[in-house]
Amino acid sequence: MTYEDKIGKQKFAALVDDFFANRYIDRGMRKWQGYYLSDHTAALKKQAKAESVTYPPLSLQEQPYVRMILLRAYAEGQSVTLQLDLQTPNGQMLPPITGKVAGLSDSDVVNVDGQNISIDMIRHIDLIPFPV
Template identity: 30%
Template structure:
């Protein structure tokens, strides 16, 4: 359609009555690459948390032997805790050198781990 043949009344009628611009609503369906990568990362983290499983449950005697050996040899350990978080998934293993103990707690990387909460403990390389 050329400028000479266009009907200005027809255009005005279309813009006034027929055409409805959705404004910003049309942009809300688009995700930025930052958003999609953040969502993918979060879903991967959630899947890895769901996939965590316990090692074989150790007796209190076995746990004590590993703790004593780790302290004497300054060897890093990885501890599976028997507690779960609010979502019902297992907590990440606590890994590091045993810095000491206080009452019924081990001190690992400035964090206290109750000995009663240890499900399994094994030597680690960090």
């Protein structure tokens, strides 16, 4: 026999409502902090480490040179590594983009690794040579 059966359903419901309304103090997120799994903490550490990596600004290259490298990489099927002339809100350079040049358009847009990039936004580009 349960306590609910002893005192009746209505009194038990009133007792429960009173307990949660007046006596129970919810600790919020503090009660969940012990439930973080190792996978979660590892992922959080990996994200924090990735955000703390800084990329130094590479030398600013002239547009004709950038276009020549892009055309050569596209014609020969080679990959490139490029750094955009953009910064994060805290002044850090964006990570470099590495991939094959999938195409060039007449409107000065190049597709590298599935991303459409304006050629004017490329700060530095390097051709990745084929392995010998």
